[in-house]
Amino acid sequence: EDKVVQSPLSLVVHEGDTVTLNCSYEVTNFRSLLWYKQEKKAPTFLFMLTSSGIEKKSGRLSSILDKKELSSILNITATQTGDSAIYLCAEKFGNEKLTFGTGTRLTIIP
């Protein structure tokens, strides 16, 4: 069974710090890797990565996929209290099933 592992499980940093969240996956038929942010209820989409080595950016957030290492990182620079959330990584593979990791709970201290 394909497995998605995220680290760290939780992270507490001060406002203004830069954080890097990790996601690794095991795959037999990889299609894409997705990052979501979950603040209260519904997860909101951040990035979808399909090609290795190409960075996707949105403001202070960026993500990159390394297919050789079967991993992805999510970077957040100049963190703000509004970045506090659970960050979920998910892998989509051959049969369109999406498998999620356990998430990283990020807390930003003012």
Next chain:
Amino acid sequence: DGGITQSPKYLFRKEGQNVTLSCEQNLNHDAMYWYRQDPGQGLRLIYYSQIVNDFQKGDIAEGYSVSREKKESFPLTVTSAQKNPTAFYLCATHGGRREKLFFGSGTQLSVL
């Protein structure tokens, strides 16, 4: 998310009772999914459906049942066989192979 409606927001189940969670979408998406989220954990797939009148078990299907009689609707029944049903349930859809998942706002199920 816009276009996906889950109801109710909160639901309480008595011991031995079956309850049904509703998920309706007006995005014209083929694929629909049900996930369960326990505190401090990620999302685990219960059931998914890629087309009307067809669905597949996910990783934790025991104690749950679904139907997909209409494209817009994918209700989830939590049966009395599910001994630990307290969790947050999320419904999601996507429109195609390159599409991201869109989530509903979820249903919190608790046992009385």
